[in-house]
Amino acid sequence: xxxxxxxxxxxxxxxxxxxxxxxxxxxxxxxxxxxxxxxxxxxxxxxxxxxxxxxxxxxxxxxxxxxxxxxxxxxxxxxxxxxxxxxxxxxxxxxxxxxxxxxxxxxxxxxxxxxxxxxxxxxxxxxxxxxxxxxxxxxxxxxxxxxxxxxxxxxxxxxxxxxxxxxxxxxxxxxxxxxxxxxxxxxxxxxxxxxxxxxxxxxxxxxxxxxxxxxxxxxxxxxxxxxxxxxxxxxxxxxxxxxxxxxxxxxxxxxxx
Amino acid sequence: xxxxxxxxxxxxxxxxxxxxxxxxxxxxxxxxxxxxxxxxxxxxxxxxxxxxxxxxxxxxxxxxxxxxxxxxxxxxxxxxxxxxxxxxxxxxxxxxxxxxxxxxxxxxxxxxxxxxxxxxxxxxxxxxxxxxxxxxxxxxxxxxxxxxxxxxxxxxxxxxxxxxxxxxxxxxxxxxxxxxxxxxxxxxxxxxxxxxxxxxxxxxxxxxxxxxxxxxxxxxxxxxxxxxxxxxxxxxxxxxxxxxxxxxxxxxxxxxxxxxxxxxxxxxxxxxxxxxxxxxxxxxxxxxxxxxxxxxxxxxxxx
Numbered sequence: 391x392x393x394x395x396x397x398x399x400x401x402x403x404x405x406x407x408x409x410x411x412x413x414x415x416x417x418x419x420x421x422x423x424x425x426x427x428x429x430x431x432x433x434x435x436x437x438x439x440x441x442x443x444x445x446x447x448x449x450x451x452x453x454x455x456x457x458x459x460x461x462x463x464x465x466x467x468x469x470x471x472x473x474x475x476x477x478x479x480x481x482x483x484x485x486x487x488x489x490x491x492x493x494x495x496x497x498x499x500x501x502x503x504x505x506x507x508x509x510x511x512x513x514x515x516x517x518x519x520x521x522x523x524x525x526x527x528x529x530x531x532x533x534x535x536x537x538x539x540x541x542x543x544x545x546x547x548x549x550x551x552x553x554x555x556x557x558x559x560x561x562x563x564x565x566x567x568x569x570x571x572x573x574x575x576x577x578x579x580x581x582x583x584x585x586x587x588x589x590x591x592x593x594x595x596x597x598x599x600x601x602x603x604x605x606x607x608x609x610x611x612x613x614x615x616x617x618x619x620x621x622x623x624x625x626x627x628x629x630x631x632x633x634x635x636x637x638x639x640x641x642x643x644x645x646x647x
Numbered sequence: 648x649x650x651x652x653x654x655x656x657x658x659x660x661x662x663x664x665x666x667x668x669x670x671x672x673x674x675x676x677x678x679x680x681x682x683x684x685x686x687x688x689x690x691x692x693x694x695x696x697x698x699x700x701x702x703x704x705x706x707x708x709x710x711x712x713x714x715x716x717x718x719x720x721x722x723x724x725x726x727x728x729x730x731x732x733x734x735x736x737x738x739x740x741x742x743x744x745x746x747x748x749x750x751x752x753x754x755x756x757x758x759x760x761x762x763x764x765x766x767x768x769x770x771x772x773x774x775x776x777x778x779x780x781x782x783x784x785x786x787x788x789x790x791x792x793x794x795x796x797x798x799x800x801x802x803x804x805x806x807x808x809x810x811x812x813x814x815x816x817x818x819x820x821x822x823x824x825x826x827x828x829x830x831x832x833x834x835x836x837x838x839x840x841x842x843x844x845x846x847x848x849x850x851x852x853x854x855x856x857x858x859x860x861x862x863x864x865x866x867x868x869x870x871x872x873x874x875x876x877x878x879x880x881x882x883x884x885x886x887x888x889x890x891x892x893x894x895x896x897x898x899x900x901x902x903x904x905x906x907x908x909x910x911x912x913x914x915x916x917x918x919x920x921x922x923x924x925x926x927x928x929x930x931x932x933x934x935x936x937x938x939x940x941x942x943x944x945x946x947x948x949x950x
Contacts, residue, residue: 501928520917522804522842523926532934546913549841549879556838559831560804587831613935618863619771622825626802627933629768634781635805637812639926 391508391535394424395568395581395600397593398433404442407435412453414598419461422601425485425508429468430570430581431478431516431539436471451481451489459487464506466513468539468568480513480539501527508606509534516540519567522557523638529561529627534609538567542577551582551589558584560626562613564604571596586612586623651898652790654817654848655685656883657694658871660890661854665696665710672737673722679892680730686756686790690737691852692749692798692823693869695719698740700772702865703858712740712747715763720752728758733788735819737850738766738797746778751795751821753786761786767806770799771867772860783809790899791816798822801839801849805929811843811918816902818843824851824872829887832872840876844905844914846897847876853890878905878914 396414401407411433418427434442442450447470458465462485469478482491482504490504491513501524503510512528512535519525519538528536536557543550558565565584572579581593581600585608593600605611613624657679659672672694679688699708713719719739727734734754741750741763749766765780766773783806785792794810794817801807801820810818818839824832840847850873857866873885875895885891905914 500925517920520842520913521921522808522917523921523929526804527926527928527931530928530931530933545911546841546879549837549914552834552837553841555831555834556842559835560802560838617860619825619865619867620827622828623831625768625770625799626804628936629770629799630803630805630933631767631779632930632932634767634783635809635929637783637809638805638929639923 391426391606392422392424392601392603393566393583394418394422394427395566395583395593396427396429396433397569397571397579397581397598397600398430399571400432400435400438400573402435402438402440404440404446407440408446408450408453411450412457415457415465418599418601419457419463422599423461424463424601426464426466426511426535426537426566428466428537428566428568429539430568431469431541432570433468433539434470451483454483455487458483458485466537466539469515478515480515482511482513501531503528503531503533509609511535511537513537513539519557520553522560525557525561525563525565529563533563535564535566538565540567540569540581542569542572542574542579544574544577547578547580551580551592554582555584555589559586559623562586562609562623562627564609568600569593571598585609651896652686652902653683654687654689654875654895654897655679655683656689656848656850656873656875656885656893658691658850658873658885658891659694659852660871661696661852665707668694668696668711669719673726675890675892676723676726676734680726680732683894684730685732685894687733687735687793687817687819687848689735689819689848689850690821691850691873692738692751692821693852693854694737695739697854697856698749698776700776701856701858701867702772702860704856712742714743715739715741715750715752716760720754720760723752724754724758724760727754727756731756733793735795735821735848737821740777741765747776748780749773749777749797751797751819753793753795755788764795764797766797766800768799768803783813785810785813785815791902793817793819795819795821802835804839807839807843807845811845812921815845816906817846817848820847820849822849822851822872823869826868826870829870829872833874836874836876837881841878841914842917844878844918846878846902847874849874849876850885877901879912
């Protein structure tokens, strides 16, 4: 499968943002023919105070649908909301141009994975990704690729990179994390595609696009029990003992002092 | 005011004669205590040598296992008392009644056995020869709560998570780092420290166990991989190629800085922003498993 992380720019004007997204998506598809394109958080430059009407968003989805269908690609949108008062959601537009998921607000039944011809996929929003239970639950339900519409990092770059890889390893899952290009020089723009045994590819600071091609059965093969123990990461899913994990669903959290 | 804590992590290389490992590690520990005056000493999994159930290691039976308490813990208790240090006594294959456990003993700084953590997620041959633990324990120390994740327990992310949620500030990981996994192991240690907002002290022996299991040749090579890691950085790291002792000082101020909202680090959010009411599905089995790994391993490897 071919995965592209589109590191969009932050712009100040709504029309410029929409034009930028359209041309960046189209160009990426024409050059790379990706099976999946992941957009970052804030790809709509909401941080600049731009407000989108329902009509704007409707037209945006029409554009996504048209590109997805034309180039036979899945588009994972990054977060979309109309205003700051509404919850941010991310959407998956399949390669026939249809939105296949609902809201990604973490309600009780929100851990839904989606079948694609490349395996089961799920989207985890930036702020949820760093809470390990979220990706874990998706992977227990069979997710093989986790898409994270991410953000630039203002600190802790090395541990965050390690954590993306670590989450990939501890769940035997592919993780695609996409950031946007910030004009804030104090932040680091980093998109990463990690497999359990390695960081496959990571972006350079100002790169527009991170692209890589991965064998379709990579995760299935890593998850295949290997009793010769040459490969051992499959244990992370098979060797669990769920009856001992009730403390994770208790509300008590004596963690922050 | 509590002083900074000094942590020592020891990685030993197995001696050719397994009987020599006990005395050797005892001497290494005494030397490290005398030179560094540590508050905590962490030893690796299987520091006594390979257990008899690893491939080709039948001759180790009775040498690398012991009762708890027993001669091994008695000697380390004396060191703990003499040097006023907590000792996380790696792992010992614990003979208990008519079964065995892979057990890490927490010896307090008075030399008492404060408790023991039996490995819960037994790995490979352990599944046949050892019983599994049934508790994730935290231990009070004068520096705060400490937890032990015994080697493969650490790789099941629920274990370090539970220990952290129970309030552990420091996780000790007496491990056996497989050589082929060193790079990913390193990333996982950093990840677990950051995502659980804890100090992690890990260590591993160096050694190799090779032999036939059924009709397959199985080889397990352990690489030294000792690390002392905070949520945001690796504080000390061993040379993975040789026997080594690493030391780190961690001030109470530094430790506490991770425990409250801070502009310096996001690590506190990674655990305080949990929403446990939504996590009931973490009690599910992995959807792709066709059976339990225990059954599969036992069926394919029965003598």
